[in-house]
Amino acid sequence: MASALKNLRAPLTRGAFMVMGSQGTNSFRTGGAPRLIRQFGGKGVAMQQSNTALYVGIAAVGAGGAYLLWSQGGGGKVDYQKVYDAIAKILEEDPNYDDGSYGPVFVRLAWHASGTYDKASGTGGSSKGTMRFEPEAKHGANAGLHIAREKLEKVKNQFPGISYGDLWTLAGVVAVQEMGGPIVPWKPGRVDGTHSECPPDGRLPDGANPSPQHPRDVFYRMGFNDQEITALIGAHTLGRCHTDRSGFDGPWTFSPTAFSNSFYVELLTKKWVDRSWSGPKQFADKETGQLMMLPADMVFAKDSEFRQWSELYAKDEKKYFEDFAKAYQKLLELGVAFKEGTTEYRFKPTSA
Numbered sequence: 227m228a229s230a231l232k233n234l235r236a237p238l239t240r241g242a243f244m245v246m247g248s249q250g251t252n253s254f255r256t257g258g259a260p261r262l263i264r265q266f267g268g269k270g271v272a273m274q275q276s277n278t279a280l281y282v283g284i285a286a287v288g289a290g291g292a293y294l295l296w297s298q299g300g301g302g303k304v305d306y307q308k309v310y311d312a313i314a315k316i317l318e319e320d321p322n323y324d325d326g327s328y329g330p331v332f333v334r335l336a337w338h339a340s341g342t343y344d345k346a347s348g349t350g351g352s353s354k355g356t357m358r359f360e361p362e363a364k365h366g367a368n369a370g371l372h373i374a375r376e377k378l379e380k381v382k383n384q385f386p387g388i389s390y391g392d393l394w395t396l397a398g399v400v401a402v403q404e405m406g407g408p409i410v411p412w413k414p415g416r417v418d419g420t421h422s423e424c425p426p427d428g429r430l431p432d433g434a435n436p437s438p439q440h441p442r443d444v445f446y447r448m449g450f451n452d453q454e455i456t457a458l459i460g461a462h463t464l465g466r467c468h469t470d471r472s473g474f475d476g477p478w479t480f481s482p483t484a485f486s487n488s489f490y491v492e493l494l495t496k497k498w499v500d501r502s503w504s505g506p507k508q509f510a511d512k513e514t515g516q517l518m519m520l521p522a523d524m525v526f527a528k529d530s531e532f533r534q535w536s537e538l539y540a541k542d543e544k545k546y547f548e549d550f551a552k553a554y555q556k557l558l559e560l561g562v563a564f565k566e567g568t569t570e571y572r573f574k575p576t577s578a
């Protein structure tokens with residue numbers, strides 16, 4: 227089993243990813259940076275941003291390189307650009323971890339910390355950083371996220387003034403941007419809560435559920451619509467499933483550490499068949515058998531409302547990046563009571 231898994235991973239290591247591009251051609255490319263240049267290179271990024279936003283880094287680096295942009299966080303003064311840089315630094319510090327990056331598991335941590343929000347009761351969400359407590363940390367859907375939380379503890383020790391909710395959501399932003407995704411505006415203001423504020427179990431989606439009603443039940447509860455749900459699921463372009471976490475196995479794309487619209491391209495262009503194995507029902511691509519889809523992913527091809535958005539994002543990556551950034555920012559901010567006048571940061575990717 228171990229060696230079979232290793233073989234499966236062999237072509238997926240960082241440095242040379244085989245990618246099905248939107249045109250359907252096979253090509254090789256390296257990690258996030260080249261995409262970053264193509265999508266959001268140089269001045270293009272800064273010019274797209276609104277005047278009110280603070281583009282930390284570019285705006286603040288003075289002649290001597292000395293800059294300090296302080297803002298009030300969840301319990302002290304924190305230089306968020308420095309936190310951003312510290313998170314970026316640890317993303318790839320262990321080349322043997324998965325596909326060479328903690329980015330995907332940071333994105334999953336940010337999403338699971340936020341995706342418990344219930345708009346009717348105003349409970350859940352990232353605002354209290356409650357996943358550090360036993361009830362929530364032990365929820366089945368959060369299996370494996372201790373890896374991300376422990377990794378980020380190092381950054382928390384460096385910047386004790388940041389709250390856990392701010393740290394985890396910021397890590398989700400760093401991961402998306404550093405893997406070549408869009409700039410995601412981010413605001414601080416989450417304040418650590420107590421263990422009694424943990425949301426109940428069962429609010430996060432179940433990968434085994436094949437009904438299109440399931441993501442609707444879960445995401446409508448948070449206040450999302452079908453377009454936003456479809457934009458968010460595209461994050462499955464990143465990372466992989468682990469048998470010792472969810473029970474599922476394998477990556478969705480051949481570029482699991484590069485943010486792109488590949489999830490939709492693979493979903494709509496590959497032929498998906500039942501994987502014959504001893505684990506839970508999942509789909510494998512007929513051509514190579516190396517990629518996977520969850521039963522819950524397949525609804526984004528089967529349900530006509532979801533599918534029209536998947537088709538749009540498969541052919542228009544720029545539109546996908548724009549819509550993902552908006553929906554992801556909304557996700558990370560669910561239920562957070564920001565103070566009036568809170569700065570909205572647009573962090574500069576370290577490779578830009």
Ligand code: HEM
Pocket residue numbers: 330331333334337370431432433434441458459461462464465466467468469471472473474520522554
């Ligand atoms: C219907 C909705 C969703 C379902 C059923 C679902 C299910 C899953 C499952 C079963 C895994 C595998 C976990 C593991 O074994 O390590 C996973 C991983 C992942 N999910 Fe989702 N997910 C959903 C939505 C989302 C959203 C909205 C995001 C982010 C915006 C997201 C981001 C990720 C990432 C990045 C990974 C890879 C983690 C890693 O490589 O460690 N997912 N998801």
